Amino acid sequence: MLNMDIKIHRRWGRIGLDIKNADYNLNIKKADLEVRQVPAQVHLKQPKANLEIDYGPFLESLGFGGFESFVYIKRQEALERFHMN
Secondary structure (H helix, E strand, C coil): CCCCCCCCCCCCCCCCCCCCCCCCCCCCCCCCCCCCCCCCCCCCCCCCCCCCCCCHHHHHHCCCCCHHHHHHHHHHHHHHHHHHC
């Protein structure tokens, strides 16, 4: 026959709470707040001007037009001949 002795120990856990009464210190001053406005800095940069001169009408008046003016002139002449007939 076999004899056994069983020993069981229990230990309860404890939560450590350190409770203090609430206190309010009335001698505390509010923080000083100072607001300063800084002047705005504006930097404007204007791009360089790009000037383009269309010499097309001037050259057309001298008879030196491009392809578009040639087509326009021939179309006008054809319309005038069509309306005359």
